[in-house]
Amino acid sequence: MPDWSYQPLLKPLTAWLPARVRRSLAIRGLQALATVPGGPLLVDFLGRMTPDPSIQSTIVGQVFQSPIGLGGGVDPDALAIGSLGRFGVGFVEVGPYHIGDARRTSILAAPLVSGAHPELLARRLSRRPAGIPVWLRLVVREDDPDAIRFIQDLLRSTQGIDVVCVSVFGADDRPAPGDPQFWRSFARAFADGADRIWLVDSFAIGTPVLEPALDAGASGIEPTW
Numbered sequence: 001m002p003d004w005s006y007q008p009l010l011k012p013l014t015a016w017l018p019a020r021v022r023r024s025l026a027i028r029g030l031q032a033l034a035t036v037p038g039g040p041l042l043v044d045f046l047g048r049m050t051p052d053p054s055i056q057s058t059i060v061g062q063v064f065q066s067p068i069g070l071g072g073g074v075d076p077d078a079l080a081i082g083s084l085g086r087f088g089v090g091f092v093e094v095g096p097y098h099i100g101d102a103r104r105t106s107i108l109a110a111p112l113v114s115g116a117h118p119e120l121l122a123r124r125l126s127r128r129p130a131g132i133p134v135w136l137r138l139v140v141r142e143d144d145p146d147a148i149r150f151i152q153d154l155l156r157s158t159q160g161i162d163v164v165c166v167s168v169f170g171a172d173d174r175p176a177p178g179d180p181q182f183w184r185s186f187a188r189a190f191a192d193g194a195d196r197i198w199l200v201d202s203f204a205i206g207t208p209v210l211e212p213a214l215d216a217g218a219s220g221i222e223p224t225w
Helices: 006-014 019-035 039-047 100-104 118-125 147-157 180-191 210-216
Strands: 057-059 062-064 092-098 134-141 163-169 197-201 220-222
Touching: 019 039, 092 118, 100 134, 100 147, 118 147, 134 147, 147 180, 163 180, 180 210, 197 210
Parallel strands: 092 134, 134 163, 163 197, 197 220
Antiparallel strands: 057 062
């Protein structure tokens, strides 16, 4: 059964609002729906979006119920993961979180937004539906001495992250030159905890960053934004 509320009701009421405001209202509404008794069941009933088992796949030991995922920037702080995780997706990506000096580096186009509260992820990810992997997108600068420590602390304190995708920049927001020491340090921070997959952003293809990242233990490459 489709949700008939959008075209006759919600669209006319919100069409005049800026795109970011509409996105925020939608996320907050889905967040509220997921927290009330019976809310998740209502999402399932209205959407009927449970993927057919025939499209399930397993990649690097990770089970995906669908080949389509919800990318970062839609709900970067996992506010509505309890509802969005029921939209028939194979995974939900949170973030991107810009670490340290990378805060001035933008990788998103409007109306998508970056995450602001990584310290709240642990509590929010507890609401995700069973069987939905969570991907964490991080943006760092290779020359930031505090980036590795921040990532290590974040991964230690946050359960429920299955895949980490990292976009690394060098000086002047250019692709990183590919410092092997950075990637070895990143791999050590990443390995200190749960068994997770980590990927490097494919903007690095054709630059020296790819080989040291894979040598350090990256599981693969994620297509660029």
